[in-house]
Amino acid sequence: MIKKITTNISRIINENVWLAVAIVIILIAVGVHGWKWSLHAAGMNRTDDSINALLKADFQNADVISADILVDTADWYKKLFIEIYHDQTYVFDAEGESVFGSGQYIYDDLGCFNYSKVFRYANGKGFIGYGKVGDNGITILYPDVFTQPSKMLDGSSFIYSVLRLD
Amino acid sequence: MSGSKEIQKETTVRNMICGVLLVLGLIWLNTFVHQNSYEGTWGSCSFLKTALLAAFFTGIIYWSLSELFFESPIRDSTKLCAVGTAISGVLMLVAMLLELGTDSFSLYGESEIVLWWISIPKKYAYDVWAIIWFPYNINVIFKAMRKEKFKAESIFFGCIAVFGITLEGILIFRPMANIWLVDLMMLNTATLALAIWKYALSEKYVRKENAIAVVILYAMMRIALLPLQCNNWGEKFITFIYGGDWSELISGINEIVAHASFFGTSNYLLNSEFVHNWLANRNKNLLQLLFYGGWASVIILILLFVCFLVILVKLLGVKNGRKHKNWLIFATAAVMLSVRTVFGVLYSFGIPYPIVLPFQGSSGSIMDVMAFTLILLGALENRMIHRFYHMDTAFIPAEELLGFQDNYIILDEYENPYEEEIFEDEVDITGANSAIHCTAEWYTSHGREFCVFIPHFDEAYKKRFVLEYVDRKWVLPIDWEGSIQKEIYERHMCCNKPNCMEDEVEYTDD
Numbered sequence: 132m133i134k135k136i137t138t139n140i141s142r143i144i145n146e147n148v149w150l151a152v153a154i155v156i157i158l159i160a161v162g163v164h165g166w167k168w169s170l171h172a173a174g175m176n177r178t179d180d181s182i183n184a185l186l187k188a189d190f191q192n193a194d195v196i197s198a199d200i201l202v203d204t205a206d207w208y209k210k211l212f213i214e215i216y217h218d219q220t221y222v223f224d225a226e227g228e229s230v231f232g233s234g235q236y237i238y239d240d241l242g243c244f245n246y247s248k249v250f251r252y253a254n255g256k257g258f259i260g261y262g263k264v265g266d267n268g269i270t271i272l273y274p275d276v277f278t279q280p281s282k283m284l285d286g287s288s289f290i291y292s293v294l295r296l297d
Numbered sequence: 298m299s300g301s302k303e304i305q306k307e308t309t310v311r312n313m314i315c316g317v318l319l320v321l322g323l324i325w326l327n328t329f330v331h332q333n334s335y336e337g338t339w340g341s342c343s344f345l346k347t348a349l350l351a352a353f354f355t356g357i358i359y360w361s362l363s364e365l366f367f368e369s370p371i372r373d374s375t376k377l378c379a380v381g382t383a384i385s386g387v388l389m390l391v392a393m394l395l396e397l398g399t400d401s402f403s404l405y406g407e408s409e410i411v412l413w414w415i416s417i418p419k420k421y422a423y424d425v426w427a428i429i430w431f432p433y434n435i436n437v438i439f440k441a442m443r444k445e446k447f448k449a450e451s452i453f454f455g456c457i458a459v460f461g462i463t464l465e466g467i468l469i470f471r472p473m474a475n476i477w478l479v480d481l482m483m484l485n486t487a488t489l490a491l492a493i494w495k496y497a498l499s500e501k502y503v504r505k506e507n508a509i510a511v512v513i514l515y516a517m518m519r520i521a522l523l524p525l526q527c528n529n530w531g532e533k534f535i536t537f538i539y540g541g542d543w544s545e546l547i548s549g550i551n552e553i554v555a556h557a558s559f560f561g562t563s564n565y566l567l568n569s570e571f572v573h574n575w576l577a578n579r580n581k582n583l584l585q586l587l588f589y590g591g592w593a594s595v596i597i598l599i600l601l602f603v604c605f606l607v608i609l610v611k612l613l614g615v616k617n618g619r620k621h622k623n624w625l626i627f628a629t630a631a632v633m634l635s636v637r638t639v640f641g642v643l644y645s646f647g648i649p650y651p652i653v654l655p656f657q658g659s660s661g662s663i664m665d666v667m668a669f670t671l672i673l674l675g676a677l678e679n680r681m682i683h684r685f686y687h688m689d690t691a692f693i694p695a696e697e698l699l700g701f702q703d704n705y706i707i708l709d710e711y712e713n714p715y716e717e718e719i720f721e722d723e724v725d726i727t728g729a730n731s732a733i734h735c736t737a738e739w740y741t742s743h744g745r746e747f748c749v750f751i752p753h754f755d756e757a758y759k760k761r762f763v764l765e766y767v768d769r770k771w772v773l774p775i776d777w778e779g780s781i782q783k784e785i786y787e788r789h790m791c792c793n794k795p796n797c798m799e800d801e802v803e804y805t806d807d
Contacts, residue, residue: 163342166325166341166342166345167341167342169325170325170328170329170332170341171341173329174329174332174333177333177589180562180567181332181333181334181589182333182334182573182576182577182585182588183333183334183335183336183577185567185573186573186574186577189570189573189574
């Protein structure tokens with residue numbers, strides 16, 4: 132019975148090209164919609180307990196960096212710009228003075244260059260910070276407040292051990 | 298017979314659909330993990346779009362290069378293979394000179410291939426070299442050796458060519474991390490073993506023990522060459538294979554494995570800052586899943602990976618391996634995905650073979666999609682081969698389609714009576730009820746003329762029938778059963794052999 136229905140349906144589709152095209156378009160549309168919906172639904176359940184959300188909460192709770200430092204230095208960070216020479220980075224301030232350099236890009240666990248362009252830098256006092264090169268310039272991921280570099284583990288780099296500046 | 302054939306065809310299509318759905322599921326998981334555990338914004342369809350583009354371009358490139366793959370190679374003897382090795386050796390020396398003499402060219406020393414203004418990271422070139430270029434060359438070399446009946450001289454030249462292509466890979470990918478070199482060694486050895494299975498083991502001139510010994514010797518040679526390839530040996534195996542701080546990695550794995558719940562995220566993991574930091578931006582999707590979904594979802598994922606391996610083997614069509622021209626490429630791609638699946642799962646639980654699960658990660662998943670697309674293309678070719686071997690069952694009596702008549706009126710495309718073969722003739726045959734549009738192929742046997750007609754309508758898809766041309770009339774074949782029928786069928790099959798099938802071996806005379 133099912134085979135007969137399937138055969139009839141496939142015969143009708145084979146005989147009508149436009150019907151086949153319409154079915155394919157509908158299937159693709161439903162598929163894409165289902166894909167997005169399922170990811171959204173799965174993500175909604177994770178609003179508060181995804182790794183990203185938990186990290187944010189951890190960061191706020193830990194109060195590693197005082198709000199004052201961030202407020203004072205926010206404008207200064209915006210004026211920074213970056214020049215890349217081979218795989219080394221140099222960051223300059225608004226006057227074109229080198230703030231630090233050469234900096235290091237972060238390498239992943241396979242020893243390959245990380246194209247997310249995350250770099251580590253140190254200020255004149257030797258404190259370490261992290262930044263990222265984007266299409267619209269650089270973003271400071273963490274200001275130069277760390278006294279020790281992050282530990283490089285598997286995958287992308289992350290701050291494993293941070294010591295407060297003060 | 299016909300029923301079993303149909304079942305087999307449907308199974309291939311079903312396996313292809315199941316394989317595609319599994320891959321889509323893995324891409325979905327990768328997107329979910331990136332959206333929830335990686336910094337930055339990841340679009341819902343970003344990985345899907347990349348995968349579709351990679352599959353599309355792989356198909357296009359394979360289709361455009363298929364003539365190259367299907368045609369008889371220029372290097373049709375082992376001596377020519379050795380000459381080819383010598384030429385590529387000279388070219389590689391020129392490349393070395395360019396690398397030493399200029400800053401805008403690099404093939405050996407950097408982790409990117411730099412060709413003046415183009416820079417290609419070697420991790421992208423790696424898969425193409427390992428699953429296409431190396432198997433293609435091994436295929437050519439072994440085909441030439443088989444043609445020469447694996448004589449001592451041909452084995453000598455063949456070995457030179459195999460050694461040459463091996464050295465090429467070692468030199469190009471030398472700057473990559475140790476795990477890539479170990480992986481390359483495994484893939485190359487697997488390709489060689491598959492080539493020996495395909496070309497040597499079925500030959501009566503070859504002693505099976507010797508053939509197996511060659512694979513073992515090759516593997517030993519590759520292991521012996523590792524010290525020349527790997528820069529960072531470290532103090533122990535884990536330092537050599539991993540390079541980083543293994544104990545840090547293991548502590549994270551142990552923490553998650555020990556405290557995961559069966560369903561969903563456990564409270565311990567929800568409150569562990571160490572685990573959050575450890576998982577953030579980390580390409581360990583099995584452990585990410587363990588965090589988000591618990592053991593139940595990990596068990597389901599592992600079962601899906603087992604299904605994926607079974608489907609890979611089925612799509613590969615080992616039964617057709619010796620008849621399939623480019624089977625080595627598809628088989629090496631399947632080996633690559635299998636290695637990534639098995640060792641990716643083991644690595645997630647702390648076995649020191651640092652390799653990413655297939656279709657997970659960002660750039661590596663493009664290459665996995667490429668390999669899987671190749672396997673799908675191979676499965677399609679397998680269907681063609683399967684159909685070819687069952688072509689005799691596609692013949693039906695002409696009266697089944699046309700009805701019984703004394704003679705049949707056949708008109709060519711200019712609506713003249715059809716009387717002689719031109720080229721790829723398309724004709725209309727008037728049957729009892731209606732005219733049937735067909736392609737015609739002529740055959741002569743024992744002074745009689747026959748034509749095989751292939752109808753162009755869906756009900757008779759891939760069916761064919763035979764009419765005889767007697768005294769300027771088209772009639773049902775007279776005294777058709779027996780040797781003439783067999784001969785016509787065989788000749789028709791021979792003429793319609795798919796390009797993707799191996800040609801008959803033409804041994805070189807001594």
